[in-house]
Each structure stands twice: as C-alpha cells, then as structure tokens.
Amino acid sequence: MKNLVVLISGRGSNLQAILHAAQQQGWMHAVRGVISNRADAGGLEFARAAGVPAQVVAHTEFPSREAFDRALAAAIDALGGDIVALCGFMRVLGAEFVARYAGRVVNIHPSLLPSFTGLHTHARALHEGVKWHGATVHLVSNELDHGPILAQAVVPVHDDDTPQSLAARVLVEEHRIYPPVVRALLEDRVVVDGLRTRILPAASER
Ligand code: GAR
Numbered sequence: 001m002k003n004l005v006v007l008i009s010g011r012g013s014n015l016q017a018i019l020h021a022a023q024q025q026g027w028m029h030a031v032r033g034v035i036s037n038r039a040d041a042g043g044l045e046f047a048r049a050a051g052v053p054a055q056v057v058a059h060t061e062f063p064s065r066e067a068f069d070r071a072l073a074a075a076i077d078a079l080g081g082d083i084v085a086l087c088g089f090m091r092v093l094g095a096e097f098v099a100r101y102a103g104r105v106v107n108i109h110p111s112l113l114p115s116f117t118g119l120h121t122h123a124r125a126l127h128e129g130v131k132w133h134g135a136t137v138h139l140v141s142n143e144l145d146h147g148p149i150l151a152q153a154v155v156p157v158h159d160d161d162t163p164q165s166l167a168a169r170v171l172v173e174e175h176r177i178y179p180p181v182v183r184a185l186l187e188d189r190v191v192v193d194g195l196r197t198r199i200l201p202a203a204s205e206r
Helices: 013-025 042-049 065-078 095-100 121-128 163-186
Strands: 004-008 031-036 054-056 083-087 105-109 132-139 149-156 190-193 196-199
Touching: 004 013, 004 042, 013 031, 013 042, 013 083, 013 163, 031 042, 031 065, 042 054, 065 095, 083 163, 105 163, 121 132, 121 163, 132 163, 149 163, 149 196, 163 190, 163 196
Parallel strands: 004 031, 004 083, 031 054, 083 105
Antiparallel strands: 105 132, 132 149, 190 196
C-alpha cells in the first residue's frame, strides 16, 4: 500500500471521514501526516487526537505561490507521502507542484463537476435553479477543478433549500464517496484513460 498525506485548510470533516475509514478498515499505517496551510484549522486537533502527525505550512510565510508550493512538497516528501488528498484545502496549487505529483493528488469538490467550479458552489447551484447537485472526487490537473473524475454523488435540491441546508446534504455524500477513492489510490486500483477513469475492485471484492 502507498502512503497518504492529507492537506487541509479548515474544519477537516472529510479528513475525519478518511481517518474513520482507515481505522475501521485497518489502513491507518498508510496515513503519514496532515498538513494545514492555516494554524487555526480545526482538523489539526482531530488528526493529532487520532495519533496522526499534524503540521502547519503557512502560505502567509512565503513570498510567492511557488515558494509555498516548494515548502509544501518538501513537507509531503519528508512524510513519505505518495498520494496527496486535498480535504478542503483552499489554495490553488501551481503547475510545478501539479507536475511533480501528477496523478497522485486527489481533491473533493462540492459540486457535480464540470458544473460550478470554484467557490460558493451551493449558492450558485441554487441561483441557477438546478434540481440536482452533488460532489465530485477528481484528480488534480492544471485546470482548476477539471481533472479526471473518480467518483460523484448526486443529491436532490429541495424547494426550501438554503446554501447551508444544501451544503449539509452534499457533505454527507462527500464523506461517503471520498474514503473509498483514497483507499483505491493507495492500493493502486485506479486506471486513468484521458479524463475517463475506472476503479478496480479491492482484493477482498474480487
Ligand atoms: C468540503 O465541502 C469540500 O468539498 C470543500 O470544502 C469543504 C471542506 O470541508 N472543498 C472545496 O471547496 C475545494 N474547492 P471539510 O474541511 O470539513 O472537509
């Protein structure tokens, strides 16, 4: 199994879902560390409580995106990370970083990509009047929120939804779909063909 480093910027509920799955399924040994670009990220405490090394690499301490990305890469490599999972990591990673970890950085985005890339996805979905919304797990590429899609989950939009109520419904699905994809990457079960992907069944399911 490969090794995982998780990047966060805040609450860390997707990190919690991954750590919970790792604990339940016996792959905590693969989780090498958590890195936050913000010292006040709630997920840091949760990681430490779960016995996972957690550190801060603050983007504010670097003069450029490239310098921050290089410090981040050094921290990931020092932890022995093969796969990097972004869990609400709210910094855009530069081309050098993306090339260095090509096919090894996975992100979860709170919309049905390619709809609603970027920020404020739930408010924008309500504004556009879509009837279905959701979440997407994808590999990170140079185009923001546009890499090969690994998993998606769909939720209905209700007439009385607010951005908050819709976000809460989507978040439940995020926590369900993200951990199995991370595990598949760690077990080298992801096949990528252009933008199309397949996840092979786990050894126990074959
Ligand atoms: C999640 O909803 C995630 O999809 C979103 O940030 C939230 C983080 O929550 N990510 C993005 O918007 C990335 N573009 P969490 O810290 O509780 O996992």
